[in-house]
Amino acid sequence: MPSPSPVPDSPPRQHWEWQYLDLMRRIWDDGEERIDRTGVGTRSLFGVQLRFDLSEGRIPLLTTKRVYWKAATREMLWFLTGSTSIRPLLEQGVTIWSDWPLAKYRRDTGDDITQEAFEARIVADDAFAARWGDLGPVYGKQWVDWPTYEPAGDGLFRRGPGIDQVSQVVASLRTNPASRRHIVEGWNVAELDRMALPPCHKTYQFHVSGGRLSCLLTQRSCDVALGLPFNLVGATVLTRMLAQQTGLEPGELVWSGGDTHLYLNHAHLVETQLARVPSGDPRLDLAARAETIFAYAIDDFTVRDYAPQPPIAAPVAV
Known part of the structure; x- marks a missing residue:
């Protein structure tokens, strides 16, 4: 296993992103090597925490590689629709959910279709999209339409x-901000x-103190290289929308990881990113309050002062 590059000496390590880089380094150096569901293999730690200040528009958007924040924001807005189909994402050019239904299609049909052709057919063909583009009751379906059942006789x-x-959380934040039950x-x-992938970022808990709204995101499983940068953006976007809807200021994002891992085939990404030094202080601007939390659109979000280093490509483990 390649060794991480030495920790850069400068600039001073007060920048919030060092939390992320230090976690990445600790996993790579000290994590237990494990065989995982995907067969790729990981190095893993269990039970870690990161904290990020969201005040004054701050957003934990990594600067040591480009993070496509619009794709992460579109994903969060898609969750809030309750949709279980990848089609609305593909229509917006977001392909981050394609790997799982594509793998199922190839496995079930034996057709070694390219990802691009599969995605194009999902967008163009209603029946194909209904059959192969549905993920099951993932994320947003549970968030806005958790199923209940009632007796029907016999x-x-x-x-x-x-x-x-x-x-329910919007209502409880407005009427009972001191509650300990602000949970999605x-x-x-x-x-x-029935889910293509059981939820990784599984529990969002919100807390009000001093007129500020904070979020604790609990993640059972976390791909630190590819998943976590998106999860931090999504949680920030959700917290900002909730804060605006309830007349609160954004407070802090607290991220808690269960099985927190790096994939063994991400060595190039890890080595490259750990050799970089974070810089800058990106901010997220949110337009005037939407009528409801479900009425926001991608154009309501703007990121400024974001000048990241180049992206680092790496394969997704399915």
């Missing part, structure tokens, strides 16, 4: 009204087997 049950957890949960045990 020991049978019928589908009851879905639970909109996001709207994605881990629906009864439906895990």
Whole structure:
């Protein structure tokens, strides 16, 4: 296993991004090598925490490589629609969810279709999209339409009204900000087997103190190189929307990771990124408050003062 480059001596290590780089280095140096579900293999730590200040528009957007923040924001807005299809994402040019349904299609049909052709057919063909572009009840489906069931007689049950957890949190933040129950949960045990991928970023808990809204994101499993940069942007976007909707100022993002890992085939990414030095202080601007939290659009978000170093390509483990 290649050794990480030495820690750069300058500039001073007060920059918030050193938390991320130090975690990456610690995983690579000290993590346990494990065989994982994908068969790729990881180096992993369990139970870590990072904290980021969100005040004055700050956003934990990595500067040691380019993070495509618009794709992460579009994904969060897609979650809030409750959609389970990758089609709306592909129509916006976001391909981050294609790997899982593509792998299933190839496995089930034996057709070694290219990703580009698969995505084009999802966009163009309604029936194909319905059959192969659906991910099952992932993320947003649980967030805004958690299923309930009610007796239908003779020991049978019928589908009851879905639970909109996001709207409930908006209401509770407005009416009872001191509550300890501001939670959006994605881990629906009864439906895990129907999901293309069980939720990694599974629990969002919100806390109000001094007129500021903070978010604790609990992640059961985290790909630090590719997934975590997106997760930090998504959680920040969600927190900013909730804060605006409830008349609060953004506070802090606290990120908590369970199995926190780097894939063994990401050595080039790790080596390259750890040789870089963070700089800059990007800010996220949000347009005037939308009518509801579900009414925001990508054009409502602007990132300024973001001058990252070049992107670093690496394969996604499926």
